[in-house]
Amino acid sequence: MSAASYPIAAGPYYQDTVSRLKTYWAERGCIIQEPYDLEVGAGTMAPETFLRVLGPREYRVAYVQPSRRPADGRYGENPNRLYKHQQLQVILKPSPADVMDQYLGSLKAIGIDLGKHDIKFEEDNWESPTLGAWGIGWQVMLDGMEITQFTYFQQCGGIDLDLVPAELTYGLERLVAFLQNVDSVYDIEWAPGFSYRQVRFAEEQQFSVYNFEMADVPTLWKLFELHEAEGRRLLDAYAKYPDHARFPVLAAYDQTLKCSHLFNLLDSRGAISVTERVGVIGRVRKLAVGVAQIWNEREQAAEVTHAA
């Protein structure tokens, strides 16, 4: 079905904008991936970014990643704050010299006439202590609204990156609210006859209740420790594992993601004291760094094999 067959009033439907962005980046050589199927706090944490940016091999990928931030939940009452928002994440590794122009082209592709709008790139560097990752970049402002985070990755899992990937993260709700000219994300038309509210309100409300009021703190701690132990067990087994190429470092990363999400949940329950906080972040980071080191080692080895 083409977008033109919809009765478009204010702007394209949410799902049209998503598919136009995917098409645009597919045309520029990106793999179109699906969301990662575990809870993550940002598209950056999906293995398609966190792991693929490591090592000397090129990679280009785009995917939507629902991103869960328990502390940002507002019971569905705030027009702009969400427990779970959708990011469209693009990784271009290495970053092409015309990456800015390609990015601006993507805005044109979703119907923004740049000649009639104001675009600014304002300094905004990104850092994730939990992942040992940071980058340099901007928030992209469209008529005063932040629509994209643009980052040149420098380090991941504490490792300097061989190639410097550009990461473009579009905040889909904001972008579409802009295109549809609505003040509340819940008023976004997702598809003909279906609003964002119909699709997602219950989720926002229920998870806010769970995250802030009902999640059982001792259980969350127990789960955190189980996932951490499983992750550690795997990472410790790597050295003696006979065939490094088959080693399930991806499974260890899943355990890391679980820990990260449980940390966020505990945090939103107010269950992490000041003195504990730095320590718990350090525990998750230790897993993330361990995973990154193994993945990076395998990538470097694969490059050597490939070159030979």
Add this chain to the structure above:
Amino acid sequence: MSGVPFLLEIGSEEIPDWMIVPALNHLQDAFQRWLDASQVGGRVARVDATPRRLVVRAEGLRARQEDSTEVLMGPPKSAGEGAARGFAKKMGATIEQLRTETMSKGEYWKFVRAVPGRNTADLLGEALPGLILGIPWPKTMYWTGKSGPRWIRPIRWLVALLGDDVVPFEIAGVRSGRESQGHRLLGPSGVILSADERRAKIEREIDGLIAGKGLRVKPDPDLLHTLVYITEFPTPILGSFEEQYLRLPREVLTTVMRHHQKYFSVENAATGDLAPYFIAVMNTNADPEGLVRHGNERVLRARFNDARFFWEVDQRKKLADRVADLAHVTFQARVGSYLEKTDRVVALVKELGGNAHAQRGALLAKCDLTTEMVKEFTDLQGIVGGLYAKEQGEPEPVWRAIYEHYKPLSMEDSIPSTPEARMVALADKLDTLRECFCVGLMPSGSKDPFALRRAAQGAIRILAEGDIALPFAETGELRDFLLDRIRYYFREVRGFQYDEVTAVLSSGIRDLPDVAARLEALHRVRPTEDFEPLAASFKRIANILRQANFSEPGAIDESLLEEGPERVLYADFDRVRQNTKTSDYLPALEAIATLRPAVDRFFDKVLVNAPDERIRRNRLTLLCNLLTEFSAIADFSEIVPSNT
């Protein structure tokens, strides 16, 4: 100016606005130094910058370095012709081309080599990559891979022209050329290279936007600077918002506009009240369909709605009920939580004699850190707490103490306006200083991540200007740190002279209002006729006592006093002493100054080192008593005589 002009443009992706001017200044200086050192003549005529380009224009360069010569010394003439031949061969010359020079050890061969000047273009091509990459940025990145160069953002084009010719060089795969790039949307005609022109355009057009509407824009030089350096073609637009939002506190509205949206807020020119308008500055030439204005209004509305939402949600839990939640807010990882800080600050306020309102203010001061409003608008910490406390019925002294307890935020900012607010602000700052020093987080060099200098300066100003006679009892490194800030404050902020501050502080510090009063008195008595000569005599007394190794004041045996100057001095001393038993320092200093004739005559006529040991000791005791007695206000021996 004769000679060849030179143009350099470094094209990059958007450079953070606050880094541009320092970088451009560095580049200008470094390039001029290079021109001078390379002997190619020329001077930097102009530098300019936008977020995407740094431009240096120089004029008067020579096309070639001047030719020069180089003298190479050879063997002594006495070493024979073989040695001379060998030297000539090594120099690529014949023996006839050698010269001789007479040195202290005899005559030596030398060869004067002609060094032809090199082409300026070649020299520039070699030097420019280093000059460009040598700009010291606060934070750099690599973009071509981890072995690549580091700069603030990726370099995307380079223009380098000496006269009409390209100076060839390359950085990170980008070759220099003669082609620039225009504005991202407007193209070649959309770049105003001069920051002054961009600034003037913004100011002029803002005036046009509000003309005849009874509005005014509060000047904000920092915001203006930011906008000048995040745009290549700035154009201001006037937007508006619904009047209903004016019910939110002005502090909240202006913070949203200023810090989150980089808008100027607009006031009613007659009343000074906030008007429901804002000014945004676009990085493009026009907004013909009003889409940009509409978009900005939409964003601002969403921000204001957020603020209103935060306000309403925050009211569901009173500040007083949030104290326990501070256990989850980190003050400093090694120092602990804000709950612990709050407990300490409340205790300190009590210890300092703060009343019940001040103690209540201290208890609630940090509670707004747990509110949605402050989580979103961190600059409003304190202010939001104060506004909430007011809303929740706390008495004015309490809410004001919360509202103002971060003051003074800068040298220009005023200290808190009420005694309670001063007490809370002071205790908060002292606690921060003590705790951070206790765990070793003191500032070093230019690094002061916990803003301890500002905390110290704030505490000192509150004590001195708020007239709080808190005994100065700090010890160790914190004492030295505070002493340093106290000296700075009285010299740089209050304008006292170096030696005055030293003289007063050398006599000890009871408390800061007392130091201020002593300094004031000293400063006023200083220009009087007798004061500085007397100060010189005090220095002489100090030297005599030091040489005599005498430091114990004691009883004077009046029977040993000689008639004449010695008895007169003793009588004067006794008289003046009665007048200095006061904390009214100016009359005391004036009284001390009247000692001058007696002291002068004493030194003129009386021999301190009398042959009779008893008389000698009696005289030293008299001088020592004099010095000790009158050094309580200031150590006059520290006063450096003015050159009159």
